[in-house]
Amino acid sequence: MKKVIGRINSVETMGLVDGPGIRYVVFCQGCQLRCLYCHNPETWDIDGKCINISPEELVNKIKRYKNYYGEDGGVTFSGGEPLLQPEFLTECLRLCKEEGINTCLDTAGVGFGDYDEILKYTDLVMLDVKAVKEEDYKKITGQPIERFFQFLSSCQKNNTKLWLRQVIVPDINDNLENIKLLKDFASKIKNVEKIELLPYKTIGVHKYKDLNIKYRLEGVKDMDENKCKELEKELLK
Numbered sequence: 001m002k003k004v005i006g007r008i009n010s011v012e013t014m015g016l017v018d019g020p021g022i023r024y025v026v027f028c029q030g031c032q033l034r035c036l037y038c039h040n041p042e043t044w045d046i047d048g049k050c051i052n053i054s055p056e057e058l059v060n061k062i063k064r065y066k067n068y069y070g071e072d073g074g075v076t077f078s079g080g081e082p083l084l085q086p087e088f089l090t091e092c093l094r095l096c097k098e099e100g101i102n103t104c105l106d107t108a109g110v111g112f113g114d115y116d117e118i119l120k121y122t123d124l125v126m127l128d129v130k131a132v133k134e135e136d137y138k139k140i141t142g143q144p145i146e147r148f149f150q151f152l153s154s155c156q157k158n159n160t161k162l163w164l165r166q167v168i169v170p171d172i173n174d175n176l177e178n179i180k181l182l183k184d185f186a187s188k189i190k191n192v193e194k195i196e197l198l199p200y201k202t203i204g205v206h207k208y209k210d211l212n213i214k215y216r217l218e219g220v221k222d223m224d225e226n227k228c229k230e231l232e233k234e235l236l237k
Contacts, residue, residue: 006058006088007050009043009080013065019104019124019163021073024062028079028089033108034142035130036216037169039204043080055091063099074102074123083111083151086118093121109151110143119158126163127152131173132185140172155191162192168228169200170220179235197232199223 007029012018015025030046031038042048062075075096082089082105090113093103104124119125130148131137137145155162164186168174186192200223208215 003054004087004091005052005054006085006092007046007052008058009040009048009050011061014068015076018076018078018106019074019126020102021070022068023073023076023104024065024069025076025078025106026058026062026082026092028077028082028085030084031079031081031108032084032143033081033110033130036140036172037167037200039201039207040080041204041207041211041213046080046084055088055095058092059095059099062096062101066099066101069102072102074104076104076106076126078106081108081111083107083109083113083115083118086111086113090114090118090121093118097121107151108141109148109155110141111147111151115151115154116158119154119160122160124161124163125155126165127155129164129166129182129185131178132181136173136178152189156189159191162189163194163196164189164192165196165198167198167200168223168231169217170223174223174227174231176231176234179231183235195232195235197228197235199225199228 009027009029012025015023018025027043029043029048029050031044077089096103102123103121104126105122106126108128130140134145166182186195202222205215
């Protein structure tokens with residue numbers, strides 16, 4: 001039997017914003033989206049600089065921090081896009097569940113593989129909603145929206161607990177029209193537990209210079225956090 005090897009960019013052992021509680025966060029290598037505001041461009045190339053590791057090796061590392069997770073914490077697979085390595089991801093999730101570790105996916109929903117098998121071992125999906133209209137989605141990500149909806153359909157079929165998240169960027173989606181679209185979209189999904197708006201930040205701009213990649217939002221300032229909170233209040237009304 002062929003041994004499964006995953007490609008990960010890095011890990012964070014005590015993440016506090018990547019799901020409930022204290023999380024061990026695995027940043028998987030590879031992403032097919034090219035979001036305007038991405039702050040992890042070093043994760044795009046699946047063959048880029050990364051760590052090769054087996055599911056068993058990785059879960060052994062995750063287990064070492066089990067005492068810190070408490071009742072709410074656990075492991076979050078982020079990226080990049082974890083769904084681009086379905087065999088590796090499935091086996092990691094399965095092993096974590098065997099150890100009684102809570103599992104979370106932080107994903108844009110654009111990958112491949114057997115989503116039903118992946119979701120069987122997933123306690124929570126934090127789904128990044130780039131946009132809900134085809135033209136807006138393509139403008140932000142450079143990709144069509146169909147695969148996002150395919151993954152969302154699997155989440156609904158499996159009744160997987162969902163947190164919806166959207167990054168709010170000045171002069172792109174920081175308006176009431178977008179909030180109404182997102183609100184209408186979320187209202188039709190039965191298994192949404194939480195919706196969050198995340199203010200755009202320029203923290204990753206220096207990485208583009210290091211990688212010699214043009215940053216397409218040059219000159220756009222950080223999203224005003226107070227305005228973002230007001231939009232979130234409107235969303236949650």
